[in-house]
Amino acid sequence: MMSITQQTNASELTFGAKVSGFFQNYYIYFVLVAVVAILASANLDQFDLFERGNFLNKRNIINILRISAPLLVLAGTFTLLMVSGYIDLSVGSVMGLSAVVYALLAINGVPFLPAFVLTMIIGAGLGAINGLLVVRLNITPVIATLITLSLFKGAALLLVQDGVSAIKSGNGLKMPSWFNSYGREGVLLNLPASFWVAAAVTILLIIIQNRGTLGKYAAATGGNPTAAKLSGINTGRTVFTLYVIVGVSAALAGIARSSFMSLGDPLSGDGMELTAILVVLLGGTAFSGGEGKVLRSFVGALIIMALTVGMLTIVPAYYQAFVIGSALLLAAASNHFISQKGKAS
Amino acid sequence: MTGQQTFTVLSVEELTKDYPGVRAVDQVSFVIENSTIHCLVGENGAGKSTLVKMLTGALEPTSGSMSVNGKAYAPTSPQEAREGGLATLFQELHVVDELTVLENLTLGMEKSRFGFLIKSDLEDRMIKTLAAIEPSIDPTARVSSLSVAQKQIIEIARAASSGANIIIMDEPTAALSEREVERLFGVIRRLRESNVTVIYISHKLDEIFELGDNVTVLRDGKHIATKPLSEVNGRAELIEMMIGRTVFQNYTPRAGIGDKVVLQAQGVTNKLLKNVSFDIKEGEIVGFYGLVGAGKTEIARALFGADPFEGSVTYKGKPVGTTPKEAIASGIALVPEERRTQGLFTELTIRENVPVMNLPRVSKSGIFKARDVRDASLRYVDQLGIATSSIEKHAEKLSGGNQQKVVFAKCLFSKADLLLLDEPTRGVDVGAKTEIYDIIKELADEGDAIAVFSSELEEVLGICDRVFLMFDGHLQEEITNGPDVDIAHILNVVTGGHEGDVI
Numbered sequence: 005m006m007s008i009t010q011q012t013n014a015s016e017l018t019f020g021a022k023v024s025g026f027f028q029n030y031y032i033y034f035v036l037v038a039v040v041a042i043l044a045s046a047n048l049d050q051f052d053l054f055e056r057g058n059f060l061n062k063r064n065i066i067n068i069l070r071i072s073a074p075l076l077v078l079a080g081t082f083t084l085l086m087v088s089g090y091i092d093l094s095v096g097s098v099m100g101l102s103a104v105v106y107a108l109l110a111i112n113g114v115p116f117l118p119a120f121v122l123t124m125i126i127g128a129g130l131g132a133i134n135g136l137l138v139v140r141l142n143i144t145p146v147i148a149t150l151i152t153l154s155l156f157k158g159a160a161l162l163l164v165q166d167g168v169s170a171i172k173s174g175n176g177l178k179m180p181s182w183f184n185s186y187g188r189e190g191v192l193l194n195l196p197a198s199f200w201v202a203a204a205v206t207i208l209l210i211i212i213q214n215r216g217t218l219g220k221y222a223a224a225t226g227g228n229p230t231a232a233k234l235s236g237i238n239t240g241r242t243v244f245t246l247y248v249i250v251g252v253s254a255a256l257a258g259i260a261r262s263s264f265m266s267l268g269d270p271l272s273g274d275g276m277e278l279t280a281i282l283v284v285l286l287g288g289t290a291f292s293g294g295e296g297k298v299l300r301s302f303v304g305a306l307i308i309m310a311l312t313v314g315m316l317t318i319v320p321a322y323y324q325a326f327v328i329g330s331a332l333l334l335a336a337a338s339n340h341f342i343s344q345k346g347k348a349s
Numbered sequence: 350m351t352g353q354q355t356f357t358v359l360s361v362e363e364l365t366k367d368y369p370g371v372r373a374v375d376q377v378s379f380v381i382e383n384s385t386i387h388c389l390v391g392e393n394g395a396g397k398s399t400l401v402k403m404l405t406g407a408l409e410p411t412s413g414s415m416s417v418n419g420k421a422y423a424p425t426s427p428q429e430a431r432e433g434g435l436a437t438l439f440q441e442l443h444v445v446d447e448l449t450v451l452e453n454l455t456l457g458m459e460k461s462r463f464g465f466l467i468k469s470d471l472e473d474r475m476i477k478t479l480a481a482i483e484p485s486i487d488p489t490a491r492v493s494s495l496s497v498a499q500k501q502i503i504e505i506a507r508a509a510s511s512g513a514n515i516i517i518m519d520e521p522t523a524a525l526s527e528r529e530v531e532r533l534f535g536v537i538r539r540l541r542e543s544n545v546t547v548i549y550i551s552h553k554l555d556e557i558f559e560l561g562d563n564v565t566v567l568r569d570g571k572h573i574a575t576k577p578l579s580e581v582n583g584r585a586e587l588i589e590m591m592i593g594r595t596v597f598q599n600y601t602p603r604a605g606i607g608d609k610v611v612l613q614a615q616g617v618t619n620k621l622l623k624n625v626s627f628d629i630k631e632g633e634i635v636g637f638y639g640l641v642g643a644g645k646t647e648i649a650r651a652l653f654g655a656d657p658f659e660g661s662v663t664y665k666g667k668p669v670g671t672t673p674k675e676a677i678a679s680g681i682a683l684v685p686e687e688r689r690t691q692g693l694f695t696e697l698t699i700r701e702n703v704p705v706m707n708l709p710r711v712s713k714s715g716i717f718k719a720r721d722v723r724d725a726s727l728r729y730v731d732q733l734g735i736a737t738s739s740i741e742k743h744a745e746k747l748s749g750g751n752q753q754k755v756v757f758a759k760c761l762f763s764k765a766d767l768l769l770l771d772e773p774t775r776g777v778d779v780g781a782k783t784e785i786y787d788i789i790k791e792l793a794d795e796g797d798a799i800a801v802f803s804s805e806l807e808e809v810l811g812i813c814d815r816v817f818l819m820f821d822g823h824l825q826e827e828i829t830n831g832p833d834v835d836i837a838h839i840l841n842v843v844t845g846g847h848e849g850d851v852i
Contacts, residue, residue, distance in 0.1 A: 217461045224445045224456055231443035234427065235457030294447035 032287055032300045032307075039307050043314050066194050070187065070264065072309040074099065074257035075279060076202035076302060079287075080209035081253040082280045083301040084219065085246045089226035089293025090138065092247060093149040095254040095280055097156035098130045099273025102258030104160045107171035107268025110183050120186075124255050130156060131251020135244035153277070160270035171268030179266060187263030198260035205253060209298045218245060226293025278328060283308050285335040357419075358383040358546050359404075359435075359515055364413035366399050373399040375570040376413065381515075381548065381563070384541055388557045388578070389550045391567035392591055392840075393640065393804045397550055400567065401517060404548075405437045406430040417515065435515040436508035440523065442500050446493035451475060453492055454507055478510040479503075481543070482536045498529035502536055509545055516540065517548045522556060523642040534560055552640035553821075554584050554844040566590040588840045600810055600830050603790065607631030611798045612652070612767060616660035621647045623822045624660070629767070634789060634799045636809035636830075639819030639843050645802040646686060647822075649769045652676070652800075653683040664767065677706055682765030684756050686772045686802075692756040695745035699737060700726040702744055702755050706763035729758035733788055750781020757788060768792065771802045786812050810834060818842045 044060045078095060085092055102123050109119035130152070137148035164171060173179045187198045213219035221242040224232040232239050254273070261272045286304035289296030308331075312324060359381040366374040374396040381387045391397050402408040404415065406424030415422045417433050424430040427437065444453050454475040460467050476488050483502045492500060501521060508516050518537075522530045537547050537560060551557060557564060558578060566573040566587070573590050581587055612629040621644050629635050637645045650656040654669060654676040662669045670676050673683070685691035694702055703726045704711050711721040726740040733754040737747060744755055753773065760768055770789070774782045789812055793799050803809050809816050810830060818826045818839060825842050828834060 212464070216465050217459060218464055220448070220452060220456070220459070220466070223447050227445035227447040228443065231445050231453075232456070234443050236428070237457045294445070 029288075032303045035286075036303050036307050039310050039314075043310060062194075066190070068309055068313050069199050070196050071313065072305060073187065073196070073198035073202050073260040073264070074273075074276075075283065075305045075309060076199070077205050077256045077260060078250075078253050078276070078280055079283050079301040079305040080206045080298040081246070081250045083284050083287065083289055083296050083298050084209065084213065084222050085250050086281075086284050086289050086291075087226050087293060087296040088222040088243055088246055089229070090145045090243055090246065091149065091281070092131075092134055092250050092254075093146060093277045094130070094134060094152040094156055095250065095257075096273035096276035097153045097160065098127055098251055098254035099258040099261065099276055100270045101130065101156045101160040101163075102127050102255040103262035103272045104163045104171055104268040104270050106259050106262050107179070107183075108163060110180055111171060111173070111177045111268075113180075116182050116186070120259060123259055124252050127251045127253075127255020127258070128248050129251070131248040131254070132244070134251065135247035138247065139240040139244050157270065164268070164270050170270065172266070184263050184266040187260050187265075198263065201256060202260070205256070206298060206302050213298050218242065222246060223294055226295075228294075275325065275328075278332065279308060282328060282332045282335060285332070291336070355382045355384075357381070358417065359422075359548075360416050361400075361404075362414050362416075364400070364403060364415065365411045366396075366403060366408060367411040373570050374403070374410075374567075377567065377570075377572040378413075379565050379572055379575040381546060383514075383546055384544050385562040386537060386541055386547045386549055386560055388561035388564040389548060389567070390552075390554070390557060390564060390587065390591060392806070394569075395567040395591070396570040397567055398519070399570075401437075401519060401548075401550065404430070404435065404517060431511065431513065434513055435517065436511065436513035438501065438504055438508065438516060438518045438521055440519055440521075442497070442504065444492050444500050444503055446491070448492060449488070450479070450486060450490050450492055450495070450503060451488040453503055454479065454488070454510070458511070475506070475510055479506045482506055482509065482539050483532070496529065498525050498532060501525075501533065505536060505540070509540060509543070514544065515546045515548065517550070519550045520552065520641060521549075522551065522553065530556070552642075552844060554587055554846070557587070558584075568593055584841060584844070584846055585837070588837055588844070592836060592840055600812070600832075602831065603634075603793070603814060605794050605796075606633045606814060607796070612662070612664050614652070614660070614662045617648070617651055617658050617662060618660050619647065619651065619656060619658040621822045622651065622658065625822075625824045626660075627817055627824060627827065629798045629800060631798055632793050632796045633815070634793045634801060634813050636813030636816040637800065637802045637819055638804070638806060638809040638816055638839070640804060642821075643819040643843065644822040645804070645819055646771055648819075649683060649771050649800070649802050652769055653681060655683075677763055677765070680765050681767045681769065682706065682760035682763050683769045684753070684760060684771060684773060686775065688752055688756050689745075692759075693744045693752055695752075696743060698741045698743055699730065699735065699747075699755055699758075700740040703729055703758050703762050706759050710762070710764070725762055726758075729761065733758055734784060748778070748781070750777040750785065753777055753781070753785060754788070757785075761792075766796070767798045767800070769800050769802070772804065773801060774803075774805075774808060806836070806839065810836075820845050 040060065082092070082095065105126055106119055106123040109122060114122070134149055134152055137143045137152065138145050141148075186196065188196050191197050192200060221232065221237050221239070224235070224237060225239045225242050229239055257276070258273060262268050265272065283304040284296065284301050285291070286307065287297065287300035289301065315324065315327060357380045361380070362378050364374055364377045365372065377396070377400065389397055389400070399408065403410050406426045406429050409425065417435060422433050424433055430437070445456065448456070451472060455471055458471060460469040460471060479486060479488060482505065483499070486495070486499055486502065492503065495503070505516065521533060525533060537549070540547055549557075549561060561578045563575060564578050564581060564587070565575040568591060607630050609631045610628045611631050614628070615626050617625040625644070625648060627635075637648060639645050647656065651658045652662060652669060654672045657671065664679055664681060667679065669681065670679060689695060694705065700722060704717070704722050708717055711717045711725065723740065729735070730737060730740055735751050735754045735758070737751065744752060747755065773789070774785055777785065789799055789801070801809065801813055813830055816828050816830055817824050818828065820843050828839070
């Protein structure tokens, strides 16, 4: 009897599985430490956005964190969506459209709070469109959200009209003075509201992931859809809800970026879907669904932003897409490697 | 059993299921008593799975009725069956690997407020249920760290605690080791003690005798008997009830089996197979017969290079390759069990399907020659008697038998001279079956070696020259086909009987 219980004891994992499990859970923090260490050792001679001298001084850190707000607010919901085995390629367009809408509202005299809430509701609506395409019309998530990527981007460009590239002061209209305080003005620890909203959203999502039905149903849907359905879980509704909250957080990201840049740029979210995927993969979320942690993606987002900003100081901006592509490839390959390793042991 | 009152928990009356041309279940009536382990046995095709599908709501009966706990019972979905108090342990497991044991147990039943989980007595109840049937499983463990057997027990615990008082288990030991089987039996007995009735389906007769209280035997869709196992006089009586006396066989010994051994397998061992050795001669048709999970498909896959194994297999004196590509190149072709998903490109036409396994044969510098492809397709349509209006017909539009012939054509075109046929006539109508048998015999007469992997005894005894009997990954016995083949003996062997058993 003894030998049976020993053999099948759940904690009796092989050494290899333990190592790979530990690695999967905590490597992201080591990466963060490593990146910070590298950046700390960098010395800047010249760069207009940043102070000279040590890269990691207080002003530079605040700068990075407030530039990061859009990505940070998106990373958590995007993680939950990927945990459920789905994906949203339209987040960049939702961001751009939200930025335009928010700027349009503001420039036409709508006060901060109504403009803010209205933009979030529009984000939810855009997410709901994605959800309906995927759940009701049964369109493959990649295709469905590729379609809306184009649709939403088109809508944003139409709103801006020809002649100008973005909604901004001019032609007799003026951005209200409060417009850029959400994304720039320090409210606590010199960090702007956009950062604190991202932090609050992340904390809420961590709780939802660990103690909420939505988090559990997302994991069940991504892990074994048949089992989830047979357990009476409405997987369609779960997925729809996730698309809606991704839409809302993409709208928040759009607001944050629009406020930071003081304009409503329809292309301000371009490429965001790739960055979001990169961040989530970097956080160790499995492409196949089921696995993944919101907090790890948040840390992943910090790493990516530190790297991108750090990179800006040494290489020209047009290297970015290539570098992000390479990092994605690396993350996807190591994701594959880790999951293979886990299976083998 | 305790001295509690017995009553009928499930009764089936005149239950019938018709398929076009076949009556799968024919006016079956029997009752199951509460808190018993009730076994359901019968040969392949006896109607067990159709019956089970009707019980679980996956199929609707053509006529007849069922009742559970005295109430009329006519489920139209597994969900409804569950609500009626009847749960099924599916052969494939429905647990979420990424969640913990407890999270799996409460999945879909959790209590929440504003979308947040709240503690409830449900969790305690689940932990208690689990502890009662299998205390060694830690409720906080990740399911991915558990063995297949433990995952199965989690599903049983879910079923038991969701209020089901009948649990159907269909071949639950197919993927378990001996030790794990004992554990599962312990669980099943504890279920019986807590007033759950288990309907247990297994091909392994030893398990039936070890575990069961009562047994119901089906044969050719008909109900043969329901009685306490204590009144069954050993394996012999059970087997006799299962096969009756009417297994006819029409094998005629074939001339033209060569002396040359083309395939030699020595000590083939892998996850499922245990030290399997055999040979196949030129022009010979050999059969591998065994029940579900005996290892037939695994042998076919090993020979075809699709699964790794230890031991040696040589074909025409050379070791077989480790990939299907190498196997095809050396002249081996596999007609897989699931022809629609694994053997055919259903969206392509017959003409496009035929040359797939050997495109270089009709190609020049990477461009294939349309005329050659067309000629080859026409030739096989003619030779194999594929009933179609044109070679441009899409494979999915063909009947099962004709689809199978297209798969044959593919293999023949690849110039294979060893054909591995996994369940070659499954889902094929009677007429086409005979035609396929004729094709198999013709090919063998031309010198090809053929291995048929089948769970239909009639098929194996109808066409094979030699038959290898499989049980639980072992090749138990080799028999030479002929008029004096002892069918009861064969069934005894493939259901796990031992040599000393008296039949």
